[in-house]
Amino acid sequence: MRKGQVNVFILLLFFTLSSASDQRWRKAMMSAYNGSSSMMMNRVGSSILFPIHGNVYPTGYYNVTINIGHPPKPYFLDLDTGSDLTWLQCNAPCVHCIEAPHPLYQPTNDLVACKDPLCAALHPPGDYKCESPDQCDYEVEYADGGSSLGVLVRDVFSLNYTNGIRLSPRLALGCGYDQIPGTSNHPLDGILGLGRGKSSIVSQLQSQGLVRNVVGHCLSGIGGGFLFFGDGVYDSSHVTWTPMSQEFTRYYSPGSAEFHFGGKATGIKNLIVIFDSGSSYTYLNSQAYQAVTVLLKKELSGRSLKEAPEDQTLPLCWKGRKPFRSVRDAKKYFKTVLSLAFTNSGRRKTQFELHPEAYLIISNKGNVCLGILNGTQVGLQNLNVIGDISMQDRMVIYDNEKQVIGWSPANCDNLPRFRSYM
Numbered sequence: 001m002r003k004g005q006v007n008v009f010i011l012l013l014f015f016t017l018s019s020a021s022d023q024r025w026r027k028a029m030m031s032a033y034n035g036s037s038s039m040m041m042n043r044v045g046s047s048i049l050f051p052i053h054g055n056v057y058p059t060g061y062y063n064v065t066i067n068i069g070h071p072p073k074p075y076f077l078d079l080d081t082g083s084d085l086t087w088l089q090c091n092a093p094c095v096h097c098i099e100a101p102h103p104l105y106q107p108t109n110d111l112v113a114c115k116d117p118l119c120a121a122l123h124p125p126g127d128y129k130c131e132s133p134d135q136c137d138y139e140v141e142y143a144d145g146g147s148s149l150g151v152l153v154r155d156v157f158s159l160n161y162t163n164g165i166r167l168s169p170r171l172a173l174g175c176g177y178d179q180i181p182g183t184s185n186h187p188l189d190g191i192l193g194l195g196r197g198k199s200s201i202v203s204q205l206q207s208q209g210l211v212r213n214v215v216g217h218c219l220s221g222i223g224g225g226f227l228f229f230g231d232g233v234y235d236s237s238h239v240t241w242t243p244m245s246q247e248f249t250r251y252y253s254p255g256s257a258e259f260h261f262g263g264k265a266t267g268i269k270n271l272i273v274i275f276d277s278g279s280s281y282t283y284l285n286s287q288a289y290q291a292v293t294v295l296l297k298k299e300l301s302g303r304s305l306k307e308a309p310e311d312q313t314l315p316l317c318w319k320g321r322k323p324f325r326s327v328r329d330a331k332k333y334f335k336t337v338l339s340l341a342f343t344n345s346g347r348r349k350t351q352f353e354l355h356p357e358a359y360l361i362i363s364n365k366g367n368v369c370l371g372i373l374n375g376t377q378v379g380l381q382n383l384n385v386i387g388d389i390s391m392q393d394r395m396v397i398y399d400n401e402k403q404v405i406g407w408s409p410a411n412c413d414n415l416p417r418f419r420s421y422m
């Protein structure tokens with residue numbers, strides 16, 4: 001296989017290292033319950049909504065602007081449901097920082113202690129050493145080889161609720177003072193960790209009673225979209241829900257799936273699947289990847305599409321008689337719906353379908369390219385990753401309270417409208 005062309009970007013936490021109080025944590029929780037926040041708690045159904053920017057191709061990521069600090073300053077963050085910790089490139093001072101759109105974050109001196117449960121949540125269960133008990137050192141490494149090393153601090157996040165209330169809770173975030181860029185580095189200020197763990201921003205908001213621990217996103221196929229915290233943005237009865245795996249608890253995973261091609265089972269089963277907004281493309285293990293490429297090539301044989309190895313945009317591209325302008329143009333060749341059928345512990349199967357828009361892109365050369373890549377090749381081992389390309393134009397909802405993942409078709413081009421009543 002040719003190399004060097006794949007914009008591998010998978011934000012998926014591989015491991016966390018190193019060290020963190022309890023009373024402080026209580027105190028922080030109490031202080032967040034001031035005037036407006038206690039009012040919040042009585043308003044069931046309130047959510048926090050953020051517009052997002054970006055696209056699968058050519059940008060390769062989606063970013064959200066979060067206002068942090070006092071006074072609040074904006075930061076552009078990569079939204080990542082594949083990891084828990086939110087961190088900013090930070091002037092602690094910075095040992096290695098990557099070029100970023102905003103000046104480095106100036107940390108507060110409100111350090112999270114090593115014994116704090118939030119710190120514990122960022123380290124492997126069992127023993128981690130607290131060499132400096134007053135601080136929580138962290139290190140996170142992502143699947144693309146990138147990493148961030150730093151210390152946890154608390155600072156004010158400015159958040160607007162859909163009911164018009166504005167809140168400024170103090171939340172823990174990483175002050176990253178030593179970053180290594182991954183194979184595909186994004187020019188952003190940091191990462192917004194939206195995973196299942198306790199340290200994620202939404203879990204912290206929930207433990208302060210400020211929002212239900214539900215995260216969702218709607219990535220538009222024309223770029224942009226929105227992100228939300230809380231359960232007030234969707235109609236649950238229109239959502240296909242499937243339980244989160246209680247076995248693979250590190251990521252948002254409905255467990256294992258069977259791969260279907262054009263409505264038919266392929267015999268490829270037990271694929272452990274995770275949903276990861278930090279990955280622009282979808283990755284299948286070598287066996288499933290091979291099946292997709294073989295079956296697609298078979299479907300295309302005798303058609304006027306030709307493989308275009310000169311197009312290095314992605315490993316597999318095809319040239320048409322005329323350059324394609326959109327995936328819709330290419331749909332007379334690609335009609336197959338791929339799907340992942342989740343067995344969810346023996347109950348009724350749920351299907352996550354991938355229409356051609358969910359697995360193809362049009363390169364800048366006008367060729368159509370397969371947006372499903374070989375996960376084995378990038379070291380994902382047995383994990384299969386549903387990336388942004390396959391989550392476009394639908395809401396994907398991670399309900400950590402009910403422990404279910406849901407999806408429903410949606411128009412992600414416009415922010416849902418809410419009437420403010422404050």
Ligand SMILES: *[C@@H]1O[C@H](CO)[C@@H](O)[C@H](O)[C@H]1NC(C)=O
Nearest residue numbers: 053063064065076101187188
């Ligand atoms: C991130 O999003 C903001 C809008 O919220 C946009 O102005 C900015 O260009 C984006 N930054 C990058 C690096 O994509």
Ligand SMILES: *[C@@H]1O[C@H](CO)[C@@H](O)[C@H](O)[C@H]1NC(C)=O
Nearest residue numbers: 050065066067158159160166
């Ligand atoms: C929150 O609302 C205020 C006032 O409506 C606005 O100025 C501010 O930009 C909003 N902040 C965010 C992060 O959307």
Ligand SMILES: *[C@@H]1O[C@H](CO)[C@@H](O)[C@H](O)[C@H]1NC(C)=O
Nearest residue numbers: 031032034035036168169170
């Ligand atoms: C309490 O709420 C106000 C806004 O009403 C905010 O400015 C302040 O930071 C909040 N205090 C804490 C500790 O969150």
Ligand SMILES: *[C@@H]1O[C@H](CO)[C@@H](O)[C@H](O)[C@H]1NC(C)=O
Nearest residue numbers: 001286289290374376377378
């Ligand atoms: C996927 O990658 C693995 C590891 O590099 C390789 O052995 C395998 O042949 C690849 N599969 C296909 C179908 O290209």
